[in-house]
Amino acid sequence: MSPGAEGVQVSTHKVLAPLDEPPVLAAVGIGVHGPAGQVDEFLLPDLWQFHLYGYEADLTVDGVPHTIRAGRVSLIPPGTEVRYRYRGRSEHLYVHLRLGSAGRPWSIPMIQDAGPEVGLLSRQLRQALAAWPHTPARSAAEVWAALWRVAQLAPPRAASPQAAHPAVAAAAALIEARLAEPLSVPEIAKAAGVSHNHLTRLFRAATGETVVGYIRARRMERARHFLRATTLSIPAVASSVGIPDLQAFNKACRRELGAAPRSIRAAQTVVQSAQVPDGASF
DSSP states (O other), X not given: OEEOGGGOEEOSOEEEEOOSSOOXXXXXXXXXXXXXXXXXXXXXXXXXXXXXXXXXXXXXXXXXXXXXXXXXXXXXXXXXXXXXXXXXXXXXXXEEEEOOOOSOOEEXXXXXXXXXXXXXXXXXXXXXXXXXXXXXXXXXXXXXXXXXXXXXXXXXXXXXXXXXXXXXXXXXXXXXXXXXXXXXXXXXXXXXXXXXXXXXXXXXXXXXSOHHHHHHHHHHHHHHHHHHHOOOOHHHHHHHTTXXXXXXXXXXXXXXXXXXXXXXXXXXXXXHHHTSOTTOOO
């Protein structure tokens, strides 16, 4: 374990968790274990394990030792062997779930302190438990919000530019306003009042990405939204995100979003059709 922001303890062992889609829950509950010295060894072949702990114990994950303390939270991927050695009566909130595959995954410490967020996390997971299994959508919504909270406990892979250096915030605002236009790093740096090299360093420190990488990500997120939520033609979508060359736009969608523009739109149409019950009228 190593100290993170403001002394929060985080594991150096991290997982990649896609959070762009709500989780599918398999179980939500309160686990009670013990007595001291009891050992549990197991894995979940197809499910993630999400735990909020209220006790002290020793945990080994794929041979790597960790220390559990009250207020720590863990997120363990499918197919991972875990070994718990308890020190007495041990109670935790748990969720077994499946995550989607959309979007870029977040790099999250496998185990970390919830710190001042522990109360909110506990309430969210208890609300998920209260809703389970009679209103699974409500339960999944609470767990999804809790997962996002956990993803941002430690300094994230891509921090909010608006919370960073003023030059980074100014650059991000300019990028957002001019996504449909040609953009160059030197002109963005000039508008932000810093040198090209200085903006590059500031931007990487604040977001974990280059300026060019950030522009590309924002353009493709906007493209995804337009393809899914509007009936704009694909050439119009391409132009609206600053990539008017259709061949280049197609390649960018395949590379960044995992599918061609028509496939992204068709997939959303299928989802919307599936949500309309037979016999519905408007």
